[in-house]
Amino acid sequence: MKLSVLDLSFDALPEHLDRPEGYDGAFVLLRLDGRPCGQAIIWYDQYDPEAPLARQLARAANSSFWECWTTRQIGMTPAEPAPSQIPSASVAVCTRERPDDLKRCLDGLLAMTGQPSILVVDNAPKTDATRQLVAQYPSVRYVVEPKPGLDHARNTALDQAEGEIIAFTDDDAVPDPDWFSCLLRNFDDPLVMAAAGLTMALELESDAQVAFQRLGGFGRGFQRVIYDAVVVDPFDSWKAGAGVNFAVRRAATDAVGRFDPALGAGTAAHAGDETDFFRRLLAAGYKIAYDPQALNWHRHRRSMEELEQQIYAYECGSFAILTKALLFERNPRAVMRLVRWLRQQIPALVRERRRAADNGLPFSIPVAQARGASAGPAGYFRARRQARQA
Template identity: 30%
Template sequence: MSDLGISVVICVYTEDRWEDILAAVSSVRAQSRPALETLLVVDHNRALLDRLAEEYKEHRESGEVRVLANAGPRGLSAGRNTGIAAARGGIIAFLDDDAVAERDWLRRFAEGYEDPRVMAVGGRTMPVWASGRRPAWFPEEFDWVVGCTYRGLPPGRVRVRNVLGGNASFRRTAFDAAGGFATGIGRDGDKRPLGCEETELCIRLTRARPDAVLLIDDRAVIHHRVPEAREHFRYFRTRTYAEGLSKALVARSVGADKGLESERRYTTRVLPAGVARGLRDALLARPGGAGRAGAIVAGVLTAAGGYVVGSVRARRGGAGFSQVHVARIADGEGGRAG
């Protein structure tokens, strides 16, 4: 097993998730393979920064849990870059602030790095629905809408184009080779729920290191809370449109061939099979079948619309984001509260 220490970065931004944040940290501290440290990066929220610093002040000297201020612009990418710059581990893992990791999460990640070619390892993210069960109309093929592993990803430990950001890890040398997460693609506070920043990074990484291997191991499991507001079709539609916008930025950055390689397989194989299952369930009078088929079609059309709009905007106004490299953050731009 890899003897590299693992730093866990959790980016946080709102006190509304206070209990979730504490649960996320507790799940890291309970790992069968202990983390070297947990870094809580607070996104431009002084009250939350101070509250977390007070909560974990007893860990300040040991460094087991450290609380940092996002040193870059508001948003998830800059928060992750702040964590990367401050981390001491040879492996840096990322956990969503509203998720809890199973006990062997880090152990499964570490096993993947026994192969020196492996530059990134992701895991499986399971939804925890606020209502207690999956909405009947919500297709598993679109679980990425709520930040979870979706139907269509291969099982086991497999090689992939990109890992999924809320449940992922990278060698530190991956960031040395490719730089940090690009700002302007992913989420930014209360703005439109964009994404794909990890996709862009992974493609950039494999270009910088053509021998790099990226894996997903579905035994590295986390459980991600899905709030009630995200169980409705309105959010589904907003998120799929935003995904289209993000894909346009990624395609402009790294080229459509790489930027849309996995998406072509997904839309031509996985989604038609999902529509067929939904229609079959509808014919058999099973709950939600027609809704799932309809949601898949609506999701494709909405994402396609976002992609077209994003492509036009990118051509008119430039890519719309900049790459923020770890070295830049490390040169005196970091912040720390505790």
């Protein structure tokens, strides 16, 4: 299955949709008054080019779009932050051996409204491909972090980047023009230590990309939310945002410490880095703002093997966090989270064994999650040992 990805204003729609050859449908981001408000899928075999496009999109739109549309129709103004002062800030991109993705990311960053300082952190490079690429962008700073691991690179970014706020995006993501400014507007409240934004699919060219988007992707909804420990359990801090699209106040590291180098990509724990950082912020009484207008676009993993590894890694990272919380922070609530996981996952595994219909994937999601969970504790111990030796 292949879906074209479209970004459309519902107030200024084209007369009809072009149907690219080889595509089954269109995955559409819908905007109202320029704001991302919802999404819809148009299947080309059901699309009628003679019928009004607005009517067909409206029928396919999700509830978030209709909530935004209804709010506008009754004259309500969306509650949006109006900061009294924009803090000084910069953007950091942590990367490793993906110059093609990085080029697209840097081109997008340099096309944004306003030009922040941009820092590229090259994590344990094997070649000089990244250095050669960044040399083509005179305004972009380049530093090397020789110790492998995403959080080593993020901590280097905190040391090297300029400003009170450091915004992070992945090398395989592209920012919307207002991404940076929309992140920054959320820091007027001194208790907001981090902000995250909406991430949409950059492409849906493969079955794996479509499957990841169907599973939820990096979406966190189209409504702005301020998270604290009352709104969300700190162990569910992933709900506040994803590592592909967030910013942190430099002072946050003084409050809760730096990113844990024993978590994240490039370690035996595989993932969990920003989730752990968000968890510690919420547990310490601080807030995280989620703002869907801080929009960027992510190139999802293209192969089923990569998707399976991604699902495995997320669960491995989750259990690495539980191991850290229980054994190194003496947090008994980690046991409750483990029991909750078992109550959900064991029935899922049983259903998986008994299922009659194929879910369309060449692997079992519950099995991949169980494998990741079982590897998480040992992976965290191994990653901690490697971090100390680095």
